[in-house]
Amino acid sequence: MHMFEKVHGIVLRTRDYGETNKIVTLYTKEYGLMSAVAKGAKKSRSRMAAVTQPFIYGQYIMHVGKGLGSLQQGEPIDSMRAIREDIVKTAYATYMSELLMKSLEEKEPISWVFEELQVSLEKIADNQEALAITCMFELKMYRVSGISPMITSCVNGHDNSPIVSFSIAEGGVLCQQCRFKDTTAIPLEANTYRVLRMMHDLSVKQIRDVQLKQETLVAIRNILEGYYDWYGSIPIKSRKFLKQLHLFESE
Amino acid sequence: MYYPEPISKLIDSFTKLPGIGPKTAARLAFFVLEMKEDDVLDFAKSLVNAKRELTHCTTCGHITDRDPCSICSDESRDGSLICVVEDPKDVIAMEKMKDFQGKYHVLHGTISPMDGIGPEDINVSSLIERLKDEKVEELILATNPNVEGEATSMYISRLVKPSGIRITRIAHGLPMGGDLEYADEVTLSKAMEGRRDV
Numbered sequence: 239m240h241m242f243e244k245v246h247g248i249v250l251r252t253r254d255y256g257e258t259n260k261i262v263t264l265y266t267k268e269y270g271l272m273s274a275v276a277k278g279a280k281k282s283r284s285r286m287a288a289v290t291q292p293f294i295y296g297q298y299i300m301h302v303g304k305g306l307g308s309l310q311q312g313e314p315i316d317s318m319r320a321i322r323e324d325i326v327k328t329a330y331a332t333y334m335s336e337l338l339m340k341s342l343e344e345k346e347p348i349s350w351v352f353e354e355l356q357v358s359l360e361k362i363a364d365n366q367e368a369l370a371i372t373c374m375f376e377l378k379m380y381r382v383s384g385i386s387p388m389i390t391s392c393v394n395g396h397d398n399s400p401i402v403s404f405s406i407a408e409g410g411v412l413c414q415q416c417r418f419k420d421t422t423a424i425p426l427e428a429n430t431y432r433v434l435r436m437m438h439d440l441s442v443k444q445i446r447d448v449q450l451k452q453e454t455l456v457a458i459r460n461i462l463e464g465y466y467d468w469y470g471s472i473p474i475k476s477r478k479f480l481k482q483l484h485l486f487e488s489e
Numbered sequence: 490m491y492y493p494e495p496i497s498k499l500i501d502s503f504t505k506l507p508g509i510g511p512k513t514a515a516r517l518a519f520f521v522l523e524m525k526e527d528d529v530l531d532f533a534k535s536l537v538n539a540k541r542e543l544t545h546c547t548t549c550g551h552i553t554d555r556d557p558c559s560i561c562s563d564e565s566r567d568g569s570l571i572c573v574v575e576d577p578k579d580v581i582a583m584e585k586m587k588d589f590q591g592k593y594h595v596l597h598g599t600i601s602p603m604d605g606i607g608p609e610d611i612n613v614s615s616l617i618e619r620l621k622d623e624k625v626e627e628l629i630l631a632t633n634p635n636v637e638g639e640a641t642s643m644y645i646s647r648l649v650k651p652s653g654i655r656i657t658r659i660a661h662g663l664p665m666g667g668d669l670e671y672a673d674e675v676t677l678s679k680a681m682e683g684r685r686d687v
Contacts, residue, residue: 252635253604256508283664288675292636317675322636332636391553453619475605482607 245269248295248355250335254280262290262309263348264298265355270347274300274307286312287445293318293331293359315339316356320363326349329483330368331359332476334375334431340472341383354378357443369455374437375443376462385469389438392416401431404461406468424464430457496522548611548619550595552577560584560592567591569626573616573645575599583631594619599637600644606622608644616645616675620652627655634661634679 249262249270259408260279265271279286288311289296299311323325344350358375362368380386388410392398399413403423411431412423426434433454436445466474474488492500496518502512521529545551546558553559560566570591574580580593584682598611622627629651632638646656662680663672672680 249539283667285671288673291675294675314674317678318676319678322639325640325641325647328636328640328643336603434561476602477601478605479602479607484607 294381341379370448495595529596
C-alpha cells in the first residue's frame with residue numbers, strides 16, 4: 239500500500255461526483271491508467287478545478303491505493319490550452335483519450351504509450367495535422383490491445399510482390415498475388431500504403447510538420463474505422479462527434 | 490422488510506433523490522411521520538404540482554408554469570440580447586445578479602464528445618430558428634468554462650458567425666475576493682488574456 243505519490247499524468251476524462259467533487263481519469267507515467275477523486279474540484283475557487291481539465295499534462299500528488307485514488311494537489315506542466323479552445327482539436331484529443339481508456343487496463347504503465355500520448359497532444363495543440371496524428375496514435379493503441387493489423391508485409395508472408403490492397407477480414411495488407419483472396423479488400427495506392435506504413439512504424443515524436451494529401455488521410459481513416467469496427471470490441475462514442483464535426487465543416 | 494409497507498415505500502421514494510442513501514432516506518421518512526398532516530399534504534401537492542404544472546418555455550427552453558415564460562413575455566427586457574446557458578439553474582443564477590436585462594436560451598446540456606452527446610442532442614436547433622425570427626444583435630455564450638462548455642460555445646459560435654450577429658463569451662479569470670498567490674496558472678493566464686482598460 240502506498241501513501242502520497244508524486245506522479246506525472248495527463249487528464250483524459252473527468253466526471254462529476256457529488257455536488258463538488260470530480261472523478262478524474264489520468265494516464266500516468268508511473269502507474270498507467272488510473273482514476274482518482276478530486277475533492278472540491280467543481281468549486282470555482284478550488285485550485286484543483288483548473289488542473290483537472292481534460293488534456294492537461296501535469297504533476298500531481300495523489301494517494302494511490304488499491305481502488306480509486308485521491309488527488310491532493312496538481313501543477314500543470316503543459317496546460318494544452320490550445321486543444322480545449324478549438325473544437326476540432328478537442329474532438330481529436332477526446333477520441334484519442336477514449337481509445338486509450340478502452341485499450342488499456344488500469345495500473346499497467348507502458349512508458350512509450352505515455353510519451354506517445356503526450357507528444358501527440360502537444361503536436362495537436364501546436365496546429366499539426368490532427369487527423370494524421372490521431373491515425374498514428376490509433377495504430378499504436380491497436381498494438382497494445384493486441385489487434386494490430388499486419389502492415390509491414392503481405393498477410394500471407396509474400397515479400398517480393400507489391401502491396402495493392404488492405405483486407406479487413408484477413409487483418410492486413412495483401413500483395414498483388416493474394417489480392418483475390420478477399421474480393422472486398424480496399425484497394426491501396428502506393429502512396430497511401432507508404433503513408434500507412436510510416437504511421438505504423440514510426441513514433442509520433444519522429445515526425446515533423448506532417449503535410450499529407452487530405453484524400454490519403456481520409457483513405458487511411460476509412461481503413462482504420464472499418465478495421466476497428468471488425469476487431470475492436472468496444473464502441474468509441476467520440477467517433478460520432480468527429481463525424482458530426484466534419485459534416486458541420488463541409489456545410 | 491423491517492418497516493411497515495407504507496414507510497418502506499416512502500424510504501424507497503426518498504432514495505431516488507440525488508445524494509440520499511438508505512439511512513438518510515429512513516431519517517427523512519420518520520421525520521415525515523412526525524409532521525402535521527396538513528404539512529405533509531402540502532408537501533405532496535407541491536411535488537405533484539411541480540411535476541405536472543411545470544413545462545419548458547417553447548421560446549427559450551427555461552422551466553415555466555406558463556408558455557412563454559415570464560422572462561420571454563417581459564416587454565421591458567432587451568430582446569436583442571440573448572444569453573445562452575446550459576440549464577435552467579444557470580438562468581436562476583444569472584437572474585440573482587439583477588444586472589442582465591436581456592433574454593435567455595437554455596441548451597439543456599452541453600456537447601460532450603466522450604459521452605457521445607452531439608449538437609443534435611441539445612437545444613441548439615431552436616436557438617438557430619430563434620435567431621432567424623427575432624432581431625438579435627448579440628449572443629452571449631455563458632456555458633461553463635470546462636471542456637464541454639467550451640466545445641459547445643465554439644460550436645454555436647461557428648454556426649452563428651456567418652449571420653453577422655455579435656457573439657461574445659463570458660469572461661474567465663479570478664473570482665471576486667480571490668488571491669493572486671493562490672490562483673492556478675491556467676486561470677491566471679485566462680485572467681491576463683481577458684484584461685481590460687480601466
